[in-house]
Amino acid sequence: MTQRRAILAAVGFALCLLVPLVVQQDYQLNVLFRIALFSALGMAWNLVGGYAGQLSLGHAAFFGIGAYALPLFHDKLGVPIPLALVLVIVAAVAAAYVIGRVSFRLRGPYFALATIAFAEVLRLSVKNLEVTGGDVGLQVPALFGSISPTRWFYLAAVVLAAAALAATAWIVRSRFGYQLQAVREDEDTARACGIDPARTKLNALIISAAFTALGGALYASQYFFIVPDSVLAIDLSERPAISAMLGGAGTMTGPIVGAILIETALELFKNVFHEAFQLIFGVLLVLVVLFLPEGIVGTLASWWRRKRAS
């Protein structure tokens, strides 16, 4: 079973890598880039929000740190790009450590509120500081050369998503993954079993932040220019959470399904319904919560289990 899934994932990954041979137009590749990117972000969020059960609504902080760290290290300090990408991860891990140490002492809605507050403090600070270019923003170095860069960005996003999926698959089967889920189900019982909930959650957040920051750096480089309201907006915290939960929080493939649906829907709504897209998006979100609380993959999985049991 596990082996079959691994083969399936590998075939899917290979097919995704071949897509640019068929799809050549920049616009379509750009949409696919965003689907792959938000799949990766959703899976990264899922480690904290799904498996550890900690509803973070501040992942925009890590995304923005990735987006800003790349130009800051490369252009302001002259660090070469590969090393700058490593420093992107280091910065995100450091931020996750600080945010986690404060926020994980809180439970339930307080945790969610604290993460939003961190992200907002970061956004407003970046907006008002000189070194980050304030409201005007920063130019971001190109990660890929000038020959059809969109294709390379798409491929990079696919690789990031594959890495996130592999990390999730590994974590779920590891001791660490079981500890995470134990903490989600009952923190006090988990502690009684000798698990350190604070450290477990912090580790999950650190891994999640590293992926999210790389996604942010990729996004920033693709759009060439960043401002605080584009890469640190609350919207960027909500979208990965919403795609993960639409697909099924705490399921391995849920975030991918969710990201495909949400990004496609957003693109269609923007083109077809123009002004009404936000209204429709809100209605959809409400409907999902009311009728698909376990998400699409989660609902299908429990339906499948029930069917097999009977």
Added chain:
Amino acid sequence: MASLFWSALQAVIDGLLTGSLYSLIGMGMALIFGVMRIVNFAHGAFMMLSMYVTYLLFDRLGVTPYLGFLAAAAVLFVIGFATYHGLLRWVNERSEFMIILITLGIAQMFIGGAQLTFSGDFHKVNTPLSGALVHLGSHITLNGGDVLSFVISVALAIGMFLFVMKSRFGRALRAIAQNRYAASLIGINVQRTQAVAFGLGVAAVGLAGGLFLPAFYLYPEVGSGFNLKSFVMVVLGGMGSIEGAAIAGLVLGVVESLTSLYWGNQWAVVVDFVIFLLVLSLRPAGLFGSQRV
């Protein structure tokens, strides 16, 4: 030296005037989040709706916002009641995660609806009062409209506090907060009481929205900044404490005003959130009083 003192005093008084409206917003959230534990991310969107209602009354019928806000609050009560009955009731028993997501969806619906109906244009209401200046001595100058809204909101805040603490309805609500099941056993209609309380909380933010209208440019996203701010007030005031949230509103108004004076306007909200994080990590029960329902 003296001028430093007067400018600080002016900032404190201005902060109290704005803060009184924050108090109403915070009290609304204290009812919804503090007492009923509904994590309401649509609070700012409700405020925006109230501002549009007040604006329409002013624009079409010439009703001054200083009266229109009452009608807007009534409309918002109905909308809040209906929102609870139609949507929130079904997820209230489930996880906070679901409540956060559904209120985010509701906020998107309202904002998207406003965008569609009114477009993204900016509107501004000018009343004769908001131009009138009140001089206190030779150093302090106040805006007439702000003074009026301060008086109104303090009266409303006291009224609301008394209603929740003394009335039969308020007692029923606090009984539900302490123990839902036991409350239903002694004959309290849990769902209706919660729906009315949600409507009241939304009406409170509606009152503030109407009174804020002369001070702000109106556009669909105008309320978004108030979501987190209203949570800040509830936590600062202590969960479940209505009067705590009211005092926290005044504190926030003064802090923002002083931050604007000394560090610049752009840092005012940052200071709010930093205080919030400090309170959450150092004194989670809030600054005023202990944790109680």
